[in-house]
Amino acid sequence: xxxxxxxxxxxxxxxxxxAGMWALAHVPPVVQLPRLVRLxxxxxxxxxxxxxxxxGVVSFRRARTTVNPLKPETTATxxxxxxxxxxxxxxxxxxxxVLVGWGAYLSSAWSLVGPMLFALYITRFQIIPEERVLERLxxxxxxxxxxxxxxxx
Numbered sequence: 001x002x003x004x005x006x007x008x009x010x011x012x013x014x015x016x017x018x019a020g021m022w023a024l025a026h027v028p029p030v031v032q033l034p035r036l037v038r039l040x041x042x043x044x045x046x047x048x049x050x051x052x053x054x055x056g057v058v059s060f061r062r063a064r065t066t067v068n069p070l071k072p073e074t075t076a077t078x079x080x081x082x083x084x085x086x087x088x089x090x091x092x093x094x095x096x097x098v099l100v101g102w103g104a105y106l107s108s109a110w111s112l113v114g115p116m117l118f119a120l121y122i123t124r125f126q127i128i129p130e131e132r133v134l135e136r137l138x139x140x141x142x143x144x145x146x147x148x149x150x151x152x153x
Contacts, residue, residue: 005129014095021114025106038105045101053094055083072133080145088149092122
């Protein structure tokens, strides 16, 4: 399955997962929550997710390194400050939180499978291959960073 590594842009994966969550939203069990509760939870989770993801992009831009997830070999700098001091993958974490928010809005137990599938796919086909490249590029500093900061949270 290595042919899937670093091939599909993570936002596309997120959109596919979101569509799948929507498709499953009417399959029982459906949780009956008031619309205001669902909307409030969804907006709060999506806002936190967007803030975390944007924080990652801003940190990369400030460090003048690539944000292109399909070409990690073009990384110029190991970023380990800001949001990267508590998660090694804020952009993916942010996307996962937005998906959790979408699941809260859909109010379906099955839709909560989506963020888990997203995390599993992104870990296997995006994060692990990226980490192999970063280990090659940055060696011991990346190994120390990996020991200090968790992959997700």
